[in-house]
Amino acid sequence: MNRVFVTGATGFIGCRFAEVASQRKIPVVALVRNWSRAARLARLPSRMVQGDVLDLESLRANMKGCDVVFHCAVDNRVGGEPHRRSSALGAANVMQAALETGVKQVVHLSSIAVYSYRPAADARTEDAPYAYCGDAYCDGKIDAEKSVLRYCREYGIGVTVLRPTIVYGPFGSWTEDTVKAIRQRKMALIEGGAGVCNALYVDNLVEAMLLAAEEPRARGEVFHISDRSPVTWKEFIHGHARALGGSYLPLPEVTVGELAAARRESNHDTPSSLQQMAAIIRDPHFRQMLRSIRPIEYCLQLGLGTVRALLPDETRRAWREKLLSEDRNGDSQSAGAKPIAPLFSQGQIDLYTTKVVFSVQKARQMLNYDPKIDFGRGMELTSAWIKWARL
Amino acid sequence: MIRLGIVGCGAVAEICHLPAGQLGREFRISALADTNISRATTLGEQYSVDYCTDDYHQIMKKIDGAIIALPHYLHAQVALEFLNQGVPVLVEKPLALTLAEAEKLVETAGSAATLLQAGYMYRFCRGARLVRQAIDEGWLGALRSFSLESGYLYNWPAASGFNFSTQQAGGGVLIDTGSHMLDLLLWWLGDVEDVEYRDDFEGGIESDCRLSLTHTSVAGTVQGEVTLSRLRQLSDTARIVGDRFTIEYDLSSADKVRIWPTCRAGEDLSFVAEYGAGVKQKLNHVYAEQLDAFAHAIASGTRPLVSGESVLPAVALIERCYKIRKPLELPWTPRVSPPPRALEI
Numbered sequence: 001m002n003r004v005f006v007t008g009a010t011g012f013i014g015c016r017f018a019e020v021a022s023q024r025k026i027p028v029v030a031l032v033r034n035w036s037r038a039a040r041l042a043r044l045p046s047r048m049v050q051g052d053v054l055d056l057e058s059l060r061a062n063m064k065g066c067d068v069v070f071h072c073a074v075d076n077r078v079g080g081e082p083h084r085r086s087s088a089l090g091a092a093n094v095m096q097a098a099l100e101t102g103v104k105q106v107v108h109l110s111s112i113a114v115y116s117y118r119p120a121a122d123a124r125t126e127d128a129p130y131a132y133c134g135d136a137y138c139d140g141k142i143d144a145e146k147s148v149l150r151y152c153r154e155y156g157i158g159v160t161v162l163r164p165t166i167v168y169g170p171f172g173s174w175t176e177d178t179v180k181a182i183r184q185r186k187m188a189l190i191e192g193g194a195g196v197c198n199a200l201y202v203d204n205l206v207e208a209m210l211l212a213a214e215e216p217r218a219r220g221e222v223f224h225i226s227d228r229s230p231v232t233w234k235e236f237i238h239g240h241a242r243a244l245g246g247s248y249l250p251l252p253e254v255t256v257g258e259l260a261a262a263r264r265e266s267n268h269d270t271p272s273s274l275q276q277m278a279a280i281i282r283d284p285h286f287r288q289m290l291r292s293i294r295p296i297e298y299c300l301q302l303g304l305g306t307v308r309a310l311l312p313d314e315t316r317r318a319w320r321e322k323l324l325s326e327d328r329n330g331d332s333q334s335a336g337a338k339p340i341a342p343l344f345s346q347g348q349i350d351l352y353t354t355k356v357v358f359s360v361q362k363a364r365q366m367l368n369y370d371p372k373i374d375f376g377r378g379m380e381l382t383s384a385w386i387k388w389a390r391l
Numbered sequence: 392m393i394r395l396g397i398v399g400c401g402a403v404a405e406i407c408h409l410p411a412g413q414l415g416r417e418f419r420i421s422a423l424a425d426t427n428i429s430r431a432t433t434l435g436e437q438y439s440v441d442y443c444t445d446d447y448h449q450i451m452k453k454i455d456g457a458i459i460a461l462p463h464y465l466h467a468q469v470a471l472e473f474l475n476q477g478v479p480v481l482v483e484k485p486l487a488l489t490l491a492e493a494e495k496l497v498e499t500a501g502s503a504a505t506l507l508q509a510g511y512m513y514r515f516c517r518g519a520r521l522v523r524q525a526i527d528e529g530w531l532g533a534l535r536s537f538s539l540e541s542g543y544l545y546n547w548p549a550a551s552g553f554n555f556s557t558q559q560a561g562g563g564v565l566i567d568t569g570s571h572m573l574d575l576l577l578w579w580l581g582d583v584e585d586v587e588y589r590d591d592f593e594g595g596i597e598s599d600c601r602l603s604l605t606h607t608s609v610a611g612t613v614q615g616e617v618t619l620s621r622l623r624q625l626s627d628t629a630r631i632v633g634d635r636f637t638i639e640y641d642l643s644s645a646d647k648v649r650i651w652p653t654c655r656a657g658e659d660l661s662f663v664a665e666y667g668a669g670v671k672q673k674l675n676h677v678y679a680e681q682l683d684a685f686a687h688a689i690a691s692g693t694r695p696l697v698s699g700e701s702v703l704p705a706v707a708l709i710e711r712c713y714k715i716r717k718p719l720e721l722p723w724t725p726r727v728s729p730p731p732r733a734l735e736i
Binding site for chain 1: 545546547548549551552554555563564591592593594595596597598621622623624625721722723724
């Protein structure tokens, strides 16, 4: 590889890829949509270029001279149908730009989510059928895969699709979210945590990405990428809890039956429109986006000024704390008061109770994929990061 | 009323200086200059600024003082132009990318008898002033140690990517947040005798760094650590431990300071100290006070509270750190020697 182009380079996987590539002296052109997320990437000698996978021209302009593209971008700005559409459009734009600029090979990061959160038993191998399920993330991943594979068939451009499993590790959302849920005492083991967690340490995935780019036989092929052997969800969650010092153990346990009963009672799975609005307002990206629209920023300032003038300080602080800090604050003491069961969505329940083990046999045979970091070592490294990051 | 012009309408102008302009007592913002004229005009309309232009030379004759809020690499060059025209300047931090540039600014201001103020606004925070007073007046007893942590998940709404370019920003978190923090420490504790510096640089700009410092002053020698980060939420505190009392300043606020007897550390014996008239000082007030002080110095012909010369030690310390940098241990990943810049395309 002479020069590679990475989308999603400010994200968890894209940035780790750029780190490893830089250490191996592979020049990286890194696409940056949002500068406020670029601090980690900026440590590297990568050439950062401003653009967006939804902006074809920005891809065309910056992909020139690169021989391999790693498409890792996921658009988290929007959910629902817009998210699904942007996944497919982003992938199509990446392929179109790659085609026009003479890129030889594209490695497309998909996901096992193409089988939905409740994969059928036959999903252990890559030839299992797609499973549209109505979830924007899952369905978007399917649409994107179809799009890139169509480019491979119709235009002959080299494409390899990787379907990573549960990718964890430093800076990863699986790690951050699991730690946060444990700290906030919103984590429980469903059915004793006996479900299969197809954990994948991020560095193993990066190795697979590099192998996929170099292997001519991988063109047009799809590969599951996971660690050598899976763990249980109990092992995965306990591993993260131990990184916090173990004081959160043992974790509460809950059965699928109890979860179903709790949902019927509380109807928490479908949050009220007020709860949905609060969740949106809590989202920092949404707030930043809102502030970037000048008339809205002006109205916000005007409104906030009025609120400040009218409300006593104490009341304002209490409101603000309630609205904004719920997700941030660590050790919530309310675990005993709040039933934990309604905190799980159906998708999470499906994921935490699956028994499907995704086979990496094909990647081992065709890519010579040999994941070096097992779960024990992966959690050692992740725990070191958790302590450093003071999660 | 002193007329101030802002050169560079990026995030700091939008978030800090223009809102502060509405609180100022001795000045008003009367001109904006930015190569992106639509941005200058939009902000100008929002804040009722008289004159907006895409050429900063056009405002030199229209203002009594200029605020230089450009990407770091332009600070010295543009400030020099204003100083040479006899226009007082307030330069955002860092004063300059190198000590030589900063000294040239100070020298030019001196020979042109023009005012040069540095935008190191933490020195206007009541909490920081209280720490200084506590040290100067010996409240804490003999100083034993200090620690300073400033870190958050980077989310500065930069209008461009200059902040991540070595050439344009001069570095990462050290020259950015570190300009404020090291200036504070030098202001509180005196000159730095010895420093060890480590960061996570791998060929770009650093996002996390640690300094071990030894300060010396008439009060004696004191050692401590500074940690700065754009990748993790740190405590955002500066703590100075004396043998009688410990003082801790909350860096995320302007005026929140706690003091407790050092021998009773860990007990709930701290109390919140207050400086000023009892009215809470918010960060936008700090920016307004900084600009008021600038305007006052222009009007009265007196030395500014934070002169360019007074921040030279901070500029020098940062330059020294970059020269002696060592790799910071990142326990989850082996560090390799930073690749040469030639890797950049």
